[in-house]
Amino acid sequence: MSESVYKIIELVGTSTESWEKAAMNAINRASKSLRDLRIAEVSQLDMHIKDGKVEAYRAKVKVSFKFEG
Template sequence: MSDHVYKVIDVVGTSDVNIHEAVRNAIHRASKTIHNLQWFEVKDIRGAIHNGEPHFQVEVRIGFRLDA
């Protein structure tokens, strides 16, 4: 079995729909430029109110395996 090395990044996903969609947006966007995504952790949930409507922000820590 080979040893693996991982890197961790923090990204913030946003959504006007809900928190789950904000997480999906963060992961989807990260996957466009980073490969070997392995896991994620929600670090923080916050939001803003625009014209009486919520806008969700989710800080997501994503781990990915570095190429050998």
């Protein structure tokens, strides 16, 4: 493995269905503008609640990608 540098950013994905879909939504969106995504780590899960019901699932995701700067 050659020497490399990676940048880590934090994203929040949302879904009305599940935390898994919320995390996937974050990664799918990131992959449209970032290249060479490497690792994704779900760091926090929470829910948006309205009138006593879950309105949305949210996943905070740390994503790393190769730094080319």
